[in-house]
Amino acid sequence: MTPLAVTDDLFFTRAGLDRSRTESIVADALHGADDGELYLEYGQTESLVWDDGRLRSAGFDTAQGFGLRSVAGEAIGYAHAAEITEEALRRAASTVKSVHAGYAGTLGEAPPGTNRRLYDDGNPVLPVPFETKVAMLTDIDAYARGRDERVRQVSASLSSDWQAIQIIRGDGTRVADVRPLVRLSVSVVVGAGDRMETGTYGSGGRIGYDLLLEPETWRHHVDQALRQALVNLDSVPAPAGEMTVVLGPGWPGILLHEAIGHGLEGDFNRKKTSAFAGLLGQRVAAAGITVVDDGTLADRRGSLTVDDEGTPTQCTTLIEDGILVGYMQDRMNARLMGMKPSGNGRRQSFGHHPMPRMTNTVMLNGNHAPEEIIASVDRGLFAVNFGGGQVDITSGKFVFSANEAYLIENGKLGPAVKGATLIGNGPDALTRVSMVGNDMALDPGIGVCGKEGQGVPVGVGQPTLRLDGLTVGGTAA
Secondary structure: OOHHHHHHHHHHHHOOOOHHHHHHHHHHHOOOOOEEEEEEEEEEEEEEEEEOOEEEEEEEEEEEEEEEEEEEOOEEEEEEEOOOOHHHHHHHHHHHHHHHOOOOOOOOOOOOOOOOOOOOOOOOOOOOOHHHHHHHHHHHHHHHHHHOOOEEEEEEEEEEEEEEEEEEOOOOOEEEEEEEEEEEEEEEEEEEOOEEEEEEEEEEEOOOOHHHHOHHHHHHHHHHHHHHHHHHHOOEEOOOEEEEEEEOOOOOHHHHHHHHHHHHEHHHHHOOOOOOOOOOOOEOOOOOOOEEEEOOOOOOOOOOOEOOOOOEOOEEEEEEOOEEOOOEOOHHHHHHHOOOOOOOEEOOOOOOOOEEOOOEEEEOOOOEOHHHHHHOOOEEEEEEEEEEEEEOOOOOEEEEEEEEEEEEEOOEEEEEEEOOEEEEEHHHHHHOEEEEEOOOEEOOOOOEEEEOOEEEEOEEEEOOEEEEEEEEEOOOO
């Protein structure tokens, strides 16, 4: 079945909405507005958590609802309900109409259609028995404990999300999408004497459970989590000061996402609260740096066939050879800035209105081999994996903690270090990149991005990078 057929069955057959009356209510509610839509959503979520040798929790939830939005200039009227009924829809319509009362707008053109399918729309929960999932978590625990006698604790989580949406505009245009999402995460704690360290690894994407249930897959998760934990068990305190920092490929792109990506979202630039506001066409990064936001990568965690306004996603070039050339846009901010929507209008659920958000934000390859980059550093830090971080969108200042990092001494990797934090400014950090690797990799599929209280799945990626003169906070005496 097509996504439109799937969602027609959910919302008009099972929920009992009458399609023609629904379209009439939406058309009346948005008459005189600049933009808006009815967003219908049905979702199923599942989560299993294994900890301390047993299944700690398991949950399954089904939710449905709608959000109705009206846009007039910069004003947004939004009403939502967790019941899909004509009565609730009429109440919502009455509410959102007030935002454009007396306003004479012209409803924007509908997004272009697409027949593209970036992922299988099957529900990952239904085909796999509960017992099979629990058996895998049990095997993960046994395998990890059998790998090394220093393993003290094993935790694992398996989760899935199946979301079906249909968007109805005031002109009767309808767009639908059916989105699977799965994730497996493993955490291993090791100990020697009084010292304990943790390693984690996870992966996922818009796929089914099949790949994650393969022994080769979950064993790889365990091996990577255990490796990181053992590396940290032998780590020494990180030095502090200004030094050269080399970022590894893949997940370290989270620094790019947080410190730079948010500043390239349309709303922050329209409101001139971004450090990049007003800099289109100007150099904002070192030569050789090209950054894109690509929502069209098949099966990736941050990918979408269409965004949450119905606009097909695309590969949007943000920075090209160091020059700022574009922003990520939803429909409202694109209209107000005289630009085109880029398929970046995203929302957490029917209870939230859309805003410009990243999908998969990636720095493209350069010309240097990663070994060449490491060899070029006399003294510095090689950051392989990151944990938490904070960034100020207005100033671009960031602080990130490294979960796995190594000293670089005389062009060679030295001991692992613990407690390293990277401190800097996003726009300034872009100018400090002196070498870009040729080993671009995407993250394994675990990213969640927060903005204004909304969380959405995202992806990141980058090659190995050398940054000169970055401040490192450490714990060494």
